[in-house]
Amino acid sequence: MSEGAYDERRLRDFRAGRTRGFSRRDLLALTAAVGAGAAVPGPALAASPIVKPLPAELFRPLGTNAETRWSALRGQGYYVPVDRFFVRNHTVTPAIDAATWSLEVSGSGVRGSTRFGLDDLKALPRETRPVAIECAGNARGHFSSQQGQTVSGTAWGLGAIGVGKWTGVRLSTVLRRAGLTRDAVDVQPSGLDPDFVSGGVDLGPVRRPFPVSKALDDVLLAYELNGEPLPPDHGYPVRVVVPRWIGISSIKWVGRIEVSAEPLFSPWNTQFYRLFGPGFPAEGQPFDRQVVKSAFELDAGTSFTAGARTRLTGRSWSADGPIRHVEVSTDGGTTWRRARPYGSTPGGVWQRWEIDWTPAAGSHTLLARATDVRGNTQPDVARYNTLGYVFDAVVRVPVIAA
Ligand SMILES: Nc1nc2c(c(=O)[nH]1)N[C@H]1C(S)=C(S)[C@@H](COP(=O)(O)O)O[C@H]1N2
Numbered sequence: 001m002s003e004g005a006y007d008e009r010r011l012r013d014f015r016a017g018r019t020r021g022f023s024r025r026d027l028l029a030l031t032a033a034v035g036a037g038a039a040v041p042g043p044a045l046a047a048s049p050i051v052k053p054l055p056a057e058l059f060r061p062l063g064t065n066a067e068t069r070w071s072a073l074r075g076q077g078y079y080v081p082v083d084r085f086f087v088r089n090h091t092v093t094p095a096i097d098a099a100t101w102s103l104e105v106s107g108s109g110v111r112g113s114t115r116f117g118l119d120d121l122k123a124l125p126r127e128t129r130p131v132a133i134e135c136a137g138n139a140r141g142h143f144s145s146q147q148g149q150t151v152s153g154t155a156w157g158l159g160a161i162g163v164g165k166w167t168g169v170r171l172s173t174v175l176r177r178a179g180l181t182r183d184a185v186d187v188q189p190s191g192l193d194p195d196f197v198s199g200g201v202d203l204g205p206v207r208r209p210f211p212v213s214k215a216l217d218d219v220l221l222a223y224e225l226n227g228e229p230l231p232p233d234h235g236y237p238v239r240v241v242v243p244r245w246i247g248i249s250s251i252k253w254v255g256r257i258e259v260s261a262e263p264l265f266s267p268w269n270t271q272f273y274r275l276f277g278p279g280f281p282a283e284g285q286p287f288d289r290q291v292v293k294s295a296f297e298l299d300a301g302t303s304f305t306a307g308a309r310t311r312l313t314g315r316s317w318s319a320d321g322p323i324r325h326v327e328v329s330t331d332g333g334t335t336w337r338r339a340r341p342y343g344s345t346p347g348g349v350w351q352r353w354e355i356d357w358t359p360a361a362g363s364h365t366l367l368a369r370a371t372d373v374r375g376n377t378q379p380d381v382a383r384y385n386t387l388g389y390v391f392d393a394v395v396r397v398p399v400i401a402a
């Protein structure tokens, strides 16, 4: 079944109340509780929700999260080093002992319940894949800064993406070992980090289902990132890596995978990570895939030397396939030039590019617009949705030359 058809079917199931795990009734109860102002503070969070250092030249902290500064990717290779890979934590990075950790695979779509230790997974065939983890809310801050719209959620710039070289075992291998049945339709991994509390309601562990067809296609259970054991903040000892899908699908610190013969629902595919707003269904439009985006490898407000030739660099990416070309404007969108692609592109996850520019004194607005091999490109305006997902518009970057 195509991903689009899957989403349509789930939407019908959800409307009809054919849901397991999290129903429309739950959602209404939750909305009522939040509406009634039943906000109770959640459990106290650890002093730092993120374990690794977050130096200001590499990261911009955003609550329990930290986004990569695009200037920190200049001169870096294809893969984002761990020291600058963005972190999106709903709560905190948990301390997990790999020696006692195990993964439970159970539910109505497998015969019995099976546990896999880390050594069990490592004994299975290894596979390495270049994959982007990108938050569905990446660039959300531009809904307000560029389109004057109010959206809720973390006000990310463009730094909630990282391309990594992930190594692990195919989820399909593990599901088959666990006795996957023909009836299985959905797979739902959940994290071992603390339950997520929103508006005083405990929503349980972070989890979001995806179809068995996707699970059997290209999903990994990764235990290495860029050739090293998975770092604590990125899911140690094992995380799910779902290529091309929004970051929330790639559950970190996975402890259980429910395999179900019925469609599954969680707050992460009913309340969050749906498109709400004018023109969308009242119960929200489901979505799973990322869109086309581009970023310059510099920070807004960067100052250049007037009259001196400089080299602008950046990266563009699309979930729908490799990038075909990138156009850059240094005059606020009046004229456009083709950027030069460079570097190898394993897996076609993103494309690095460069273009020379000799700025005149004054303020300038830089824009980059990518088109992928399928012809998808970036619009001038992203479609408004209340939770601020999938911002794909061309981002306007103010810089100066003096
Ligand atoms: N268990 C768990 N998995 C999770 C999350 C989380 O908070 N807990 N955040 C999700 C979201 S919203 C994103 S965008 C990615 C971020 O992955 P990273 O922190 O390794 O960059 O992890 C996903 N997996």
Ligand SMILES: [Mo]
Pocket: 088, 134, 135, 136, 137, 247, 248
């Ligand atoms: Mo995310």
